[in-house]
Amino acid sequence: MHLILTGATGLVGASVLHNMLAQESISRISILSRRPVKMAEGHDKAKVIIHNNYRKYEKALLEELRGAQGCVWAQGVSQNAVSKEEYLEITHDYPLAAAKAFSTLHSDSPFTFVYVSAEGATQAPGMFTSHFARVKGETEASLFDFAQQNPMFNVYNVRPGGVDWLGQPEIHPFIPQQALYKRVLVPPLNVVYKGLITPTQPMGKIMTELAMSKGEPLQGSGVQMEGTVLTNAGMRRMAGL
Template sequence: MHVILTGATGLVGAGVLHQMLATEGISRISILSRRPVTMAEGHDKAKVIIHKDFNTYDSGLLEELKDAQGCVWALGTSQNSVNKTQYIEITHDYPLAAAKAFSTLHPDSPFQFVFVSGEGATQTPGMFTPIFGKIKGQVEQALLDFSKTVSNFNLYNVRPAGVDWREHSEIHGFMPQQAAYKKPILPVLDMVYKNMLTPTRELGKILTELAMSKGEPLEGQGVGMGGRLVSNVAIRRMTGLNK
């Protein structure tokens, strides 16, 4: 199976790439990235495609991706790292442009688009909802609305919470440096509120499996949007963290 991955140099993307490289059912990984991806080096099935403009997909690139059956969209940034205009472009415009382009790859067979959103995203923002919650909620809805117009395009919006890399030693040499405030927070969550933790190993597994799936709506606790939204509770349940 051929899959597409974005955001491979980020924390979530590194976890996904580690899982994809270890998955026998995946024969090819097309990694769209603005820069080289060190983890992919030496792996024959991983190809890094340097892609500068995530709003645009030309015919040559789409031809190279034509037999891909799924995508994990892990590209993203913190609302504190860019201005509002840039955040909207990266968080909202980029995945929507990709979804529209990838839906044309093979119109007669299914394509699974797995969007990495986040807990706090909402379609009903209030006065105090942060920008990330509003914009991620908007793009979740925009992707869902688009998926309903294309018969072969299957969407999953996935909402990890506190992404926890501590037990995933295989990615430690490849992930970006994390903000200092995260390190003391994770142990606290581990003790008092495990449902707000999302280990990268399990997250990479569920994101990869969804991209490789048949695109059927999901069911069970923590699933919403007609089977297209996977909350962190569902991530933990589906990966056996919550039994």
């Protein structure tokens, strides 16, 4: 199986890549990145494709991606790191452009697109809804609508909570240094408010398996939007946490 991954140098993307590399049934990983991906070095089945314009997918790039059956879109940025306009472009416009491009890779078999959203995303924002929750929710809705109009394109919107990398030391050499407040808050939250936390190891496994699937609607608690949104509670349930 051939999968596409973005955001491989980030925390979520690194956990997904670690799982993809370990999956024997995955024969090829096409990693779209603005810079080299150290974790991919020395792995024959992982190919890093330097890609700088996430609004455009030239014919040559699509030919390289031809045959891919799924994607985990883990590219993202904090709303505090960029302007509101840049956050909208990165969080909404980039994955929508990719979805439209990747939907052409398979005309006669399903393609499954896994978008890394976030707990708190909403399609019904209120006066005090944060910018990230509003934009993530808009992206979920846009991807859902696109999939409804393209029967061979399936989407899952996955909403991690507070991402906990501490229990997966294998990815520590490859991820950005985490902010001090995260290093201080994650351990006690994991004890007092465990349900708000998303451990990276099961998260990477679930996202990989969703990308490998045929996109059937999810069932059970913690699932929304006709089986296409997997909340943190749903992910913890699937992981047996």
